[in-house]
Amino acid sequence: GENVEQHPSTLSVQEGDSxxxxxxxxxxxxxxxxxxxxxxxxxxQLIIDIRSNVGEKKDQRIAVTLNKTAKHFxxxxxxxxxxxxxxxxxxxxxxxxxxxxFGTGTKLQVIP
Amino acid sequence: xxxISQKPSRDICQRGxxxxxxxxxxSQVTMMFWYRQQPGQSLTLIxxxxxxxxxxxESGFVIDKFPISRPNLTFSTLTVSNLSPEDSSIYLCSVDSxxxxxxxxxxxxxxxx
Numbered sequence: 503g504e505n506v507e508q509h510p511s512t513l514s515v516q517e518g519d520s521x522x523x524x525x526x527x528x529x530x531x532x533x534x535x536x537x538x539x540x541x542x543x544x545x546x547q548l549i550i551d552i553r554s555n556v557g558e559k560k561d562q563r564i565a566v567t568l569n570k571t572a573k574h575f576x577x578x579x580x581x582x583x584x585x586x587x588x589x590x591x592x593x594x595x596x597x598x599x600x601x602x603x604f605g606t607g608t609k610l611q612v613i614p
Numbered sequence: 615x616x617x618i619s620q621k622p623s624r625d626i627c628q629r630g631x632x633x634x635x636x637x638x639x640x641s642q643v644t645m646m647f648w649y650r651q652q653p654g655q656s657l658t659l660i661x662x663x664x665x666x667x668x669x670x671x672e673s674g675f676v677i678d679k680f681p682i683s684r685p686n687l688t689f690s691t692l693t694v695s696n697l698s699p700e701d702s703s704i705y706l707c708s709v710d711s712x713x714x715x716x717x718x719x720x721x722x723x724x725x726x727x
Binding site: 503543544545546547548591601602604605606607 | 618654655656657658659662673706708715716717718719720721
């Protein structure tokens, strides 16, 4: 089955700096790559996703890049703000958004 | 989008007992999912619950330990049976509402003593 690795496990950045989280996946048939943000005491919330026919996608301060050849994808957050502090999960799926395999999570701390 | 509530939000249980977690959605949905999130770890899919049929369990999860009910299109329950400390986790339900996204509930934090 699919295996998703995520790095780093923790990340501290100064407010205004950029944050980058990287994931690799094992199943070359995976075609859907969502990113979730989980705040304390809440369930994960989808923040951005990318499909295998696209190399990059951007939504305001958040961008995701995908390299299918190398089987890795990354989340980029620019101009970080304290409210970006949370745990971020990458995920991968070959069957669309329903049966996804999650990465191990990155705890992001934005220091004011 | 979908608004999902779970009950209880947290519970402390004795080993050997069972806990039933309820998941309520504010709209009718075809598929509901149950996940386990062990402390400081990622989410693992337990099973998929469709209304009117038996739940489909992922590898490593069995119906005797995690019985699921799905009586209608807005509600599901997950029971964690014969509890042991290793079952201490956050249990989350999620739904497919818009056809292209999963929405997660707030989770139920279970501690087994």
